[in-house]
Amino acid sequence: MKQNALFDSPGPRGLRLIRIATLIWVLCLLLIGAYVVWRLDARGQLAPQKWLPFVTNIKLLKFLGDGLLQTLSASLVALVLSLLAGVVLAMGRALGLAWLSLVIGAYVQVFRGIPVLLNMLFLFLGVPLVLHLNISAYTVVVIALLLYNSAVIAEIMRAGIAALPAGQRSASLALGFSEFQTLRHVLVPQAIRLMIPALISQFIIIIKDSALGFIVGFHEMTAKAQNAALQLGNPLQTYIVIGVVYVAINLAVARMSHWIAHRKTHAASGH
Amino acid sequence: MHDIMIALRDVSKWYGDFQVLRNIDLQIGKGQVVVVCGPSGSGKSTLCRTINRLESIDKGTIEIAGQPLPCEGKALRDLRANVGMVFQSFNLFSHLTIIENVTLAPRKLRRSSKEEAHRHALQLLESVGIASQADKYPAQLSGGQQQRAAIARALAMRPQVILFDEPTSALDPEMVGEVLEVMTRLAEEGMTMLVVTHEMGFARRVADRILFMDEGEIVEDRNPNDFFNDPATDRARAFLSRIL
Numbered sequence: 001m002k003q004n005a006l007f008d009s010p011g012p013r014g015l016r017l018i019r020i021a022t023l024i025w026v027l028c029l030l031l032i033g034a035y036v037v038w039r040l041d042a043r044g045q046l047a048p049q050k051w052l053p054f055v056t057n058i059k060l061l062k063f064l065g066d067g068l069l070q071t072l073s074a075s076l077v078a079l080v081l082s083l084l085a086g087v088v089l090a091m092g093r094a095l096g097l098a099w100l101s102l103v104i105g106a107y108v109q110v111f112r113g114i115p116v117l118l119n120m121l122f123l124f125l126g127v128p129l130v131l132h133l134n135i136s137a138y139t140v141v142v143i144a145l146l147l148y149n150s151a152v153i154a155e156i157m158r159a160g161i162a163a164l165p166a167g168q169r170s171a172s173l174a175l176g177f178s179e180f181q182t183l184r185h186v187l188v189p190q191a192i193r194l195m196i197p198a199l200i201s202q203f204i205i206i207i208k209d210s211a212l213g214f215i216v217g218f219h220e221m222t223a224k225a226q227n228a229a230l231q232l233g234n235p236l237q238t239y240i241v242i243g244v245v246y247v248a249i250n251l252a253v254a255r256m257s258h259w260i261a262h263r264k265t266h267a268a269s270g271h
Numbered sequence: 272m273h274d275i276m277i278a279l280r281d282v283s284k285w286y287g288d289f290q291v292l293r294n295i296d297l298q299i300g301k302g303q304v305v306v307v308c309g310p311s312g313s314g315k316s317t318l319c320r321t322i323n324r325l326e327s328i329d330k331g332t333i334e335i336a337g338q339p340l341p342c343e344g345k346a347l348r349d350l351r352a353n354v355g356m357v358f359q360s361f362n363l364f365s366h367l368t369i370i371e372n373v374t375l376a377p378r379k380l381r382r383s384s385k386e387e388a389h390r391h392a393l394q395l396l397e398s399v400g401i402a403s404q405a406d407k408y409p410a411q412l413s414g415g416q417q418q419r420a421a422i423a424r425a426l427a428m429r430p431q432v433i434l435f436d437e438p439t440s441a442l443d444p445e446m447v448g449e450v451l452e453v454m455t456r457l458a459e460e461g462m463t464m465l466v467v468t469h470e471m472g473f474a475r476r477v478a479d480r481i482l483f484m485d486e487g488e489i490v491e492d493r494n495p496n497d498f499f500n501d502p503a504t505d506r507a508r509a510f511l512s513r514i515l
Contacts, residue, residue: 165360165362167358167360167361167362168362168364168365170325170358170362171356171358171362171363171364171421172364173325173351174323174325174351174354174355174356175351175352175375175376175380175424175425175428176348176349176351176352176353176376176380176428177348177376177379177380178348181379185375185379186364189366190364190365190366193366
């Protein structure tokens with residue numbers, strides 16, 4: 001058994017207790033699962049014609065697949081832009097110029113506080129009115145995600161920089177680096193490594209939040225699923241399938257990022 | 272005198288109401304090795320850190336090689352590049368390998384070519400005895416090896432002075448010797464050094480002068496023999512009896 005960081009390893013009585021509790025818990029879950037399956041079956045929700053399209057209907061799969069690509073594309077673009085903007089904002093705040101910190105602080109507080117859905121509506125309604133510009137649903141979604149996530153990532157990076165030992169900054173300044181060079185060559189690279197788990201969580205939030213784009217007519221996976229379900233009359237099944245797809249994507253993201261993080265920090269932390 | 276490397280005149284510093292440095296007057300000649308000792312809280316580290324302005328001063332003047340210490344900007348950065356510093360906790364950049372730690376500043380600040388910086392860095396790592404560790408990360412090295420790497424990093428900028436702020440205080444006892452050995456060789460090669468340390472053996476062997484500080488002032492400034500054999504003040508006598 002692997003040593004747990006949070007608990008003492010249990011003694012014989014504890015082990016027995018854990019086994020009994022686990023058994024009861026598993027039995028409960030099985031019972032609940034069986035009940036759900038039984039009820040669904042009774043209401044005809046397990047009928048093959050409701051599920052088979054996801055294997056046999058190529059048109060449906062292509063339709064949903066297009067949505068998936070839109071979801072991934074908007075999320076990835078939003079992530080890359082948010083990362084860049086977040087790092088720049090955090091650096092700006094760490095430079096120690098009072099007016100710049102004030103402006104960036106205000107930006108962070110405002111855009112961290114507005115729901116992404118509202119951002120989308122503001123952009124969708126406001127940009128054509130104010131700028132006389134047609135703005136695509138895709139652009140609305142990306143910018144709305146960018147506004148919110150750059151603010152959050154700026155805070156994550158600020159925490160990362162603050163968590164580094166003060167000696168790193170002193171050593172860099174003592175060598176003759178400026179505050180900006182110190183951030184760029186010494187502090188930010190270390191803060192990013194430190195904050196990789198938080199950044200992964202934020203990417204997963206971006207992927208899920210992109211589904212809010214349906215409100216401005218962005219045809220990503222959730223919106224497409226809604227359309228398809230209306231045609232085929234199997235909404236429950238469709239949502240279950242794309243729910244599984246979301247979980248699978250986010251598992252893959254987490255796996256990949258942990259792998260990258262491990263490769264990068266393995267040597268640096270000496271584990 | 273043109274061969275004065277560091278000159279402090281009437282330097283004072285306060286943290287709020289607490290005066291950490293009291294009217295410090297100090298001149299260090301080129302090639303001199305000056306050891307600063309004294310009880311904790313006596314202002315030794317603060318004194319060390321004012322010389323490259325990691326700590327600012329409230330009163331007095333500091334001159335390095337005849338030039339007043341700049342307050343900010345490029346002039347201050349250029350001066351810092353000329354004054355090496357070695358810290359108690361090594362402070363190697365943990366995301367870079369040892370060789371990258373040593374080449375970073377020369378490449379970015381002196382615009383050395385990659386090859387030239389690499390060659391010089393390897394030479395320095397060789398001289399401190401850790402060339403074989405060049406591609407490892409700091410966390411993979413022992414404390415003594417990390418501190419020797421930190422000395423190499425400071426030397427890579429070809430400084431005129433090196434400040435050592437308790438360089439062996441964070442080391443396991445068996446690693447103190449290897450770091451002091453490197454510092455002794457630097458002293459023999461004529462480097463100007465200000466060393467805050469409790470290593471009295473090193474002070475006796477290597478130092479040209481010993482400064483004894485207490486409560487923010489320099490109480491004694493003497494050659495090692497006189498200081499150890501016949502301290503002039505009760506405060507120094509009490510300090511020596513506690514640590515020897």
